[in-house]
Amino acid sequence: MSLPMIVLVVLALAAVGFLLGRSKALASANGDPRLLHSLPGYYGWNVALAVMLPAFFLLLAWLAVQPFVIHGQVSSMISQASVDESSLDLVMSDVRRVADGLDAAVAAGGLTAEQAGSIRTEFTDVRDRLGEVGVALGSDVTSETLRAAQRYRELSWTGSLMRAAAVIGLALVGLVFAWRRSGKDFRARNAVEAVVRWILITAASIAVLTTLGIVLSLIFNTVEFFRLYPAADFYFGLTWSPSFGGGSELGILPLIWATLYISLIALAVAVPVGLFAAIYLSEYATPTVRAVAKPMLEVLAGIPTIVYGLFALLTVGPMLVDVFGNDGLLGVNWMSGGTAVMTAGLVMGIMLIPFVSSLSDDIINAVPQAMRDGSLGLGATHSETVKQVIMPAALPGIVGAILLAASRAIGETMIVVLGAGAAAKLSLNPFEAMTTVTAKIVSQLTGDADFASPEALVAFSLGMTLFVVTLALNIFALYIVRKYREQYE
Structure with missing residues (x-):
């Protein structure tokens, strides 16, 4: 499942949770809002926030960690005898380029997913088929790079599938948990305002930490420059x-x-x-x-x-x-x-x-x-x-x-x-x-x-x-x- 689709599913679950939380709170008070601790809208927002915040936090963490995990597993397939540390990044960029070409070939219909994903497929056959659908890999692509690209596709597809399942599953857990607490005596307003307060604190912290990161990056590189060039001459x-x-x-x-x-x-x-x-x-x-x-x-x-x-x-x-x-x-x-x-x-x-x-x-x-x-x-x-x-x-x-x-x-x-x-x-x-x-x-x-x-x-x-x-x-x-x-x- 693509990233935009995951976001839309989570937002849809949040909207459903808002309606369910609000209706359950009113039902617990026999339809009389005066018997509720908070306004009905707070109960709905409590469920919606319980759906969105954990799911989006997990999604951001997954997006940050998955590339490093895939990079580590795929780079281990590259022969360290022929590639040194300085050129490994260049090889990995070629691997990603070839993987994108394989995806384009599958999307163009000139190559089946099994052919593009099977490591047993002959390298020349795959490259010829890719050339037929207009996907240029270049003559310098080795069979080792192609195998690494196929592995890269497999890991990316598996990671995307697990990401969708984990994020949507966590959103459903949050929906059920918050919905069960939506009774007339639940202090929904206090819970929602506490969450909003932490959101505001997080936003302010991001601004401060961003400024701190900019300053530190300047300081570290400036110190390195003055190690190579006299500050007085500068x-x-x-x-x-x-x-x-x-x-x-x-x-x-x-x-x-x-x-x-x-x-x-x-x-x-x-x-x-x-x-x-x-x-x-x-x-x-x-x-x-x-x-x-x-x-x-x-x-x-x-x-x-x-x-x-x-x-x-x-x-x-x-x-x-x-x-x-x-x-x-x-x-x-x-x-x-x-x-x-x-x-x-x-x-x-x-x-x-x-x-x-x-x-x-x-x-x-x-x-x-x-x-x-x-x-x-x-x-x-x-x-x-x-x-x-x-x-x-x-x-x-x-x-x-x-x-x-x-x-x-x-x-x-x-x-x-x-x-x-x-x-x-x-x-x-x-x-x-x-x-x-x-x-x-x-x-x-x-x-x-x-x-x-x-x-x-x-x-x-x-x-x-x-x-x-x-x-x-x-x-x-x-x-x-x-x-x-x-x-x-």
């Missing part, structure tokens, strides 16, 4: 020149400089435009204008960053060259190509406008109306109230929004990859091409890189540095926002 080096043949210079300062430079230009664009838009929408715009303008402004937040990158590469970059290039409108030679710090900074600033605008708008609207009324009652104009009362009160939250936007700008990848160029240099000219930390993380992990080399492991050190910087900005911003919120709560 953090204080002025040259970024990786070479997979050896002799690399991996100084991060040019990348940090370009990252901060582009982020500064982006904030110089996003903060004034976004803040002024927020002030207008929250204090001056009519309800009709606000209902139209705010959703249109926030449409920018839904545009994928790759689209912004193409906009920078195809539109903004050539436009800047037309103005600041050698034959441009100004007649200067500041910019020779479309990829530059200014290109990426302007487009990133456009991307951040709805981010700054939305957060600032919410913060300004959170200022108590009593402060506005008091200022207006003392004779101040609307503009004076905005400038001298509302903005100072909202300033801590606005600063927090700007810091969150800064951390978003520092971590951006696609815009700087397409708009800023690939040159790692220290320069004050915003019309020159430079590259950032995120762009180099992409380039160092792209291609056939040896993950044991410093040139590949440096990507994790770059990621760790970027993670620490953005984490510090986020913590500082959240601290300021939280302090602001506590001021008026």
Whole structure:
């Protein structure tokens, strides 16, 4: 039985259990819900949860364990004399590929399941039959690989059958057990709320453990990198020149400089435009204008960053060259190509406008109306109230929004990859091409890189540095926002 079919069967059993649990609880109270300890729906949900949770937990555990079990049994069939440990994974990938070909042959009807599954079938006959139905195994497939693939199919089929039986059987056991407890005196609400509480705790734990796993993976690979490359040369080096043949210079300062430079230009664009838009929408715009303008402004937040990158590469970059290039409108030679710090900074600033605008708008609207009324009652104009009362009160939250936007700008990848160029240099000219930390993380992990080399492991050190910087900005911003919120709560 396929995985989707198992899930549908369990969900159907849960729906049946809901109806049975609810009806039995009402029957035990002679149809009077007032005699029940909990509402009738809680009895139904108690049975449904008893069906779904153990079954799905077993299903997830089975999906995680079965591949390792099958891999261990099939890999033991491979001749260890001809295959070393490093190439065993490649052989197993061929085994899985051939097994998929056998499944395709069975599905195409050109080969019976007995022929595809029998180890006694001649290898040449099987391959010829597979070729007839358009399933290519390749000429380098050995008879040993074919036998391993046949064994792989058998174990996968047996495992799938046992998985379906175990999961559906456990769901039925849960249904019967919970249904028998569905009496009028059973505290169904307490049981359901306890289960929901543990579900919420599990969800929160998954989020925390995922973050911890990401941090630990970065730390372990960063430590391995610094074992191969001096930390002082990495953090204080002025040259970024990786070479997979050896002799690399991996100084991060040019990348940090370009990252901060582009982020500064982006904030110089996003903060004034976004803040002024927020002030207008929250204090001056009519309800009709606000209902139209705010959703249109926030449409920018839904545009994928790759689209912004193409906009920078195809539109903004050539436009800047037309103005600041050698034959441009100004007649200067500041910019020779479309990829530059200014290109990426302007487009990133456009991307951040709805981010700054939305957060600032919410913060300004959170200022108590009593402060506005008091200022207006003392004779101040609307503009004076905005400038001298509302903005100072909202300033801590606005600063927090700007810091969150800064951390978003520092971590951006696609815009700087397409708009800023690939040159790692220290320069004050915003019309020159430079590259950032995120762009180099992409380039160092792209291609056939040896993950044991410093040139590949440096990507994790770059990621760790970027993670620490953005984490510090986020913590500082959240601290300021939280302090602001506590001021008026």
